Amino acid sequence: MTRIEDTRTDMSTLTEQNGTRPGTFPEALAALAHRYGDQEAVVAPEGRITFADFARRCDDLAGAFAAAGLRPGDRVGILLPNGLRWLVTMLGAQRAGLVAVPINTWYRSAELAHLMSTAGLRLVVTDEQVFGKNMPAELAAAGHGELFTGGRHTRGYLGTLLWPAPEPFPPGVVPGPAPAGAVTPDDLAMILYTSGSTALPKPVPLEHGKLLRNGRAMGERMHVRPGDRIWFAMPLFFGYGACNALPVALSHGATLCVQEKVEGDAALEFIERERCTVSYGLATAVRALLAAPSFGTRDISSLRTGPVGFNAEDKRLAIEGLGITEACSAYGLTESYGFVTMTDAHDPLEIKLHTQGTVLDTQRIRIVDSTGAECPPGVTGEIEVRGCVIDSYLGSVEINAGTRSADGWFRTGDLGAIGEDGRLAFGGRWKEMLKIKGINVAPLEIEAIVTGHDHVDQAYVIGLSTPDGDQEMACVVVPDAGWSAGEDELVRRLDAHIRGCAASYKVPSRFVVMDSRSVPQTDTGKVSKVKLREMLEAAR
Template identity: 80%
Template sequence: MTTVTTTDSTRAATFPATVTRLAELYGDREAVVAPEGRVTFAELARRCDEIAGAFAAAGLRHGERVGILLPNGLRWLVAVLGAQRAGLVAVPINTWYRSSEMAHLIGTAELRMIVTDEHVFGKDILAELSAAGHGKIFDPGRSDDGYRGALFWPAAQPFPPTAVRGPVPAPNVVSAEDVAMILFTSGSTALPKPVPLEHGKLLRNGRAMGECMDLRPGDRLWLAMPLFFGYGACNAVPVALTHGVTLCLQEKVEGDAALEFIERERCTVFYGLATAVRALLAAPSFGRRDISSLRTGPVGFNAEDKRLAIDGLGISEACSAYGLTESYGFVTMTDAHDPLDIKLHTQGTVLPTQQIRIIDNTGVECPPDVTGEIEIRGCVIDGYLGSEEVNAGTHSEDGWFRTGDLGAIDTDGRLIFGGRWKEMLKIKGINVAPLEIEGIVSGHTDINQAYVIGLTTTEGDQEMACVVVPENGSVPDEDGFIQGLTEYIRGRAASYKVPARFVVMDSGSVPQTDTGKVSKLKLREMLEAAR
């Protein structure tokens, strides 16, 4: 694995200590480029101290929780790091949440305050909070041991207008074992689960991830995916801070705007999911913008998504990876300088901060190249925030976290990801992994995207359906196209792995989650409704 030149900042065990050390080492260097402006590392540290003093002046105490409901940007970053500087726990809030979802999060996390704006992406935040039963606005003149209310922070203001400036809390108010933030999982099949993440583990894993990507001070990391989810908050942010990297933030992924931004800022690190890659490649200005500065960054799960990022966007040192929010980011990664074939067809080797094993349905560890459930430990949560019921079945008897994902470890120690266990299909009594079929279909020269899902049948079995997006957006003869695709799959897989149904869609019609991932749940609902 590549060794990189690290700095003393990478040894800090907490976020406040890391920010302070970065200000000492690189005070005049640019730390953040965001919609609200640019700041150096020294200015970032000063602003974090300032908002930390305001939290303390508001009566918030060590370990209490502050919600952050803001778009990607400088305010989001300063609010999160400032809360941690004050010894508080930051709780990023999904900007797409409506009142019922906000009520669940506020109650579960027991928030004392929410830092937000009056309108976020056009949504009336006070109206949503009021409907959630938390419509109080922060009043510095009122003392309250409970919920202090919403602290509004307009984008044009460097400091929340109604906040009171106070003394900066003493340094070293937090330890590596303290919870730095609580992230809520996406909750596609159930209520979102709260994931408590510690300072030390976030930074240790962030350091390990950045070393695989061969990062160094002076790199510039582009991110337009939501900061409130794991890919941003417990992946990109700690990676950037442990390597002195400039965070170049946009509020959302918009192809032409992103290309112009990456070109102007000379971004070197690409943090975008497969949907972001496709958005850039499909943008009218692609090919006219110089994005040759892009060098590295994490890329998608399947070979086609990885190839699009590496070949399409020119990210030659991209890294394939596997991880989840509960594992503080990635568990396995390829190295930036690994051969292309390894990047395309594996998720790399386990990070030094993590452990991984593959278990069969009897609880026995699988030999190399045999698929089973992925279990992990190391920089991994001990449990979700909440009751025993929430944590039931999440850990093995000997303490390993059960991911619910399928995979195999090859003879070289590299992970081959096999998809989600709960997404496995039962076709004619045989288990079929959608990821395998998607990989085959995506290899067809006329296919841009492929998504395999299972539809229920009256016999209690499943019918395999495959949604495809043609390379050119449409096909003149859909029946002939599907027939040719069927024959293509038959030549590469057993007959029971051939989808019984194909649906041709254009890229814009494929539903997405709030994080920019394709929503198979919505796809299934669409196909079920159309039967």
């Protein structure tokens, strides 16, 4: 039976008060303010703040929200770039017992309208301009153009509260005493919206207690400790930030060093100056650092640990290229409160490169076949999880259809196998599986083979439809910087390389050589296979 449970003892006691671990974000911040009050909590574009000041600002905003008529359970949207304002709004709302709803800053009016209609927001905190977009105008086009005025305490939508970057507190509200005892571990802390690469984004409700429990477990695998400094430049509204890096920081007393976005040279200078020790960068961020002109001249040797990507080449770039020797390979999703499995920071390199580690003590995992029967060790099937996992998406019955097994496990739609040693080997997305000449082919397998070639930097395998209902396998390749022999020669060598490693039906029928800057990305910094497929279909 392929079901693994980690019984390792949780040794994280960094934020305990009177022998009891904090169960909510506000309790965790209060404990850190009490224990590490004069130490830095956040370094951000708007400045620096200690844990004590961070807690005071959140208390003040919580009181202002309460005075404005917001009550526990009400939902507040956060439409701001990474920074102090974002974090204070998140923790301030939660301190008042409110539910924070981070909003994708790349959304335009149609996407905002969908979120506003499903989230039930009572207030949105934003700025006049966010990454060059007029946010009040975008919200107005989405049907929510009201600006917040302090005198209106209706039960409906209160409007948009503008918070300019230079201001330490939003000008439209007045600090006040924070309400007492407004939130419990079982209450919702936030609602995150999935990326929506293949469908409309789904609202994912996340509870305080599970966020902190999984945050402790993730931090332990990375050996995060008080005084660590987390570099984070991916969007905070993304699950990688809000339900991963943030709870890790709050449960371990780490400083969040945030930038608004990933820019290679600026990031290297920031990491060097702030002596960041924990790297929270996706594969695209790692490549941006390595490609920056100043790479090699900046001292980023302080980086020690952090999560790394799915495929072996991306992991190797982070571990060997950036020198993050205690990096951890991991598997997880927003619906599972971050990671489900992780390697340990001190595991051997080969284990990190080729597995996603063992299950956290907050989670359970199993592998099942198409009938729902559990797979034996080493056999690939669908990954199902329990533990720190959502009960359901918010919304209609239809949005939750097919997401649970008959016995209550969450169906991830991902493929994987668990070895005799209990380590998960990720196999890609079930829906990304290709049917080539009637045979299932996993894109991740082919991508691993192609990136194993000496002259390939990146590879992305996708399926293109054919008139006979089959699929044509296409491979987008980004050559390394040293390749100069031309596209035709690279394709010839890759064809021979794959044939030497795998069956002939696994050789892509089409190769597309592309510059790394031309590879499309999602709003959250991942490579978009949907957009790649559209590009290749249009070029036929």
